[in-house]
Amino acid sequence: MKIQLVGCPCAKTTMLSNRLNQAIYMLNLDGEVEQIRDPEMAGSLGVLLPPGILVEGRLLVEFRIPSVEELVILLKHHLEQSGHLLPRSEHTP
Numbered sequence: 001m002k003i004q005l006v007g008c009p010c011a012k013t014t015m016l017s018n019r020l021n022q023a024i025y026m027l028n029l030d031g032e033v034e035q036i037r038d039p040e041m042a043g044s045l046g047v048l049l050p051p052g053i054l055v056e057g058r059l060l061v062e063f064r065i066p067s068v069e070e071l072v073i074l075l076k077h078h079l080e081q082s083g084h085l086l087p088r089s090e091h092t093p
Contacts, residue, residue: 006042007051016051023071026059
């Protein structure tokens with residue numbers, strides 16, 4: 001799964017990165033998070049107000065820091081909509 005985290009090297013982006021990694025772990029997903037820090041690249045990806053998260057090119061989050069629980073819901077919803085199956089076991093916090 002292709003996951004991109006768009007944002008400058010700042011506290012908000014770091015917090016979003018940590019929460020995203022926790023959500024990925026809780027869902028037992030494969031895939032690494034690609035960090036994108038170039039503003040021009042961010043704009044070309046459709047992220048006008050960083051930080052943002054894209055999954056397989058689809059913008060899931062922009063300009064806010066959702067909780068880990070909300071990220072889990074967003075990722076699950078994306079997987080269901082795209083026809084991907086979740087792994088059988090999920091990690092619990």
